[in-house]
Amino acid sequence: MSEGRVALVTGGSRGIGLATARRLQRDGCRVAVTWRSAPPAPLEGPAGSEPLLPVSCDVTSPEQVEAAFKETEERLGNVEILVCSAGITDDTLLLRMSEDSWSAVIETNLTATYRTCKRASQKMLRARYGRIVLISSVVGLLGSAGQTNYAASKAGLVGFGRSLARELAGRNITVNVVAPGVVSTDMTAVLGAERLSALTSAVPLQRAAEPEEVAGAVAWLVSEEAGYVTGAVIPVDGGLGMGH
Amino acid sequence: MTRVDNEAAFEKFKECAVEVLQVPAEKITPAASFAGDLEADSLEVVELVMALEEAFDITVEESELEGVETIGQAFELVTSKL
Ligand SMILES: NC(=O)c1ccc[n+]([C@@H]2O[C@H](COP(=O)([O-])OP(=O)(O)OC[C@H]3O[C@@H](n4cnc5c(N)ncnc54)[C@H](OP(=O)(O)O)[C@@H]3O)[C@@H](O)[C@H]2O)c1
Numbered sequence: 292m293s294e295g296r297v298a299l300v301t302g303g304s305r306g307i308g309l310a311t312a313r314r315l316q317r318d319g320c321r322v323a324v325t326w327r328s329a330p331p332a333p334l335e336g337p338a339g340s341e342p343l344l345p346v347s348c349d350v351t352s353p354e355q356v357e358a359a360f361k362e363t364e365e366r367l368g369n370v371e372i373l374v375c376s377a378g379i380t381d382d383t384l385l386l387r388m389s390e391d392s393w394s395a396v397i398e399t400n401l402t403a404t405y406r407t408c409k410r411a412s413q414k415m416l417r418a419r420y421g422r423i424v425l426i427s428s429v430v431g432l433l434g435s436a437g438q439t440n441y442a443a444s445k446a447g448l449v450g451f452g453r454s455l456a457r458e459l460a461g462r463n464i465t466v467n468v469v470a471p472g473v474v475s476t477d478m479t480a481v482l483g484a485e486r487l488s489a490l491t492s493a494v495p496l497q498r499a500a501e502p503e504e505v506a507g508a509v510a511w512l513v514s515e516e517a518g519y520v521t522g523a524v525i526p527v528d529g530g531l532g533m534g535h
Numbered sequence: 536m537t538r539v540d541n542e543a544a545f546e547k548f549k550e551c552a553v554e555v556l557q558v559p560a561e562k563i564t565p566a567a568s569f570a571g572d573l574e575a576d577s578l579e580v581v582e583l584v585m586a587l588e589e590a591f592d593i594t595v596e597e598s599e600l601e602g603v604e605t606i607g608q609a610f611e612l613v614t615s616k617l
Contacts, residue, residue: 416582459578
């Protein structure tokens, strides 16, 4: 449990980010979520919990990230738990991949994570407390045809996260990475039933994960219980990435 | 800067250093070195710089920090921007 802590979840409007935000809300955190297209609904959680605070923010904009932190600080307090879940795919084979497609994915998945972590760690350093979780992917280490940009960004998060874990370790701040496999969200829905069933057939557990199953791992990593875990890459992939 | 201003600035500088580095005020002397006398690691020095930027409303570039090893040198850098 992480009761009373202030959390910010990027990409908290949908999918894994929203499931994580709701789980932290249930665990007693005060949770802000970023949104671009539409804030999540409802904002209310179970009785006794604080409603989610939706903050409008495109993580590719340094100004909007700064504004999102400011708003969260004013309304809830300094961010003690940061979950970076905002992410995109733009799949195509390398030979057909444009510079724009490459940059957009690296910018959203990797550079924006640098930006949000940098901003959050300023206050965490002073507080001598912090929990950062980055949502990577099984394909970061496994590789995936058609996803060179995405896999590069997700592998990048591992190197980034582990370096940051070392930088901040002396200040009671942990940085960990969660690497989901196939999860039932909008991101995988666009693949279509056929491609999805081909993907899940390669999964030892023979199914896709629910976003709540990824949220469970994140909730544990940010809890007091996991205080001695840092620089870890936790797979939540039904066994898909075993050995990597 | 007059002598009085300079002393006031050093007091403010000292407050930041005491808070960030968590050392007694008497240890914050111009000759004190970050790594040796104050046992500050690189992250603490960065934290101090950030606190000073806020307290004095200045910005310090990464490159300006090169060779800054003592309290006196850091204070000089700060006052050069006031
Ligand atoms: N689903 C999977 O199978 C799977 C597997 C492994 C890893 N992951 C990773 O898990 C994370 C969440 O994925 P998901 O499946 O939950 O995806 P999703 O349902 O498509 O949701 C993506 C989230 O990211 C946000 N987002 C995207 N670009 C953004 C930007 N520039 N600024 C702010 N927010 C932005 C979206 O916000 P809007 O609502 O405003 O668009 C949305 O909240 C991603 O990093 C993804 O790579 C997913």
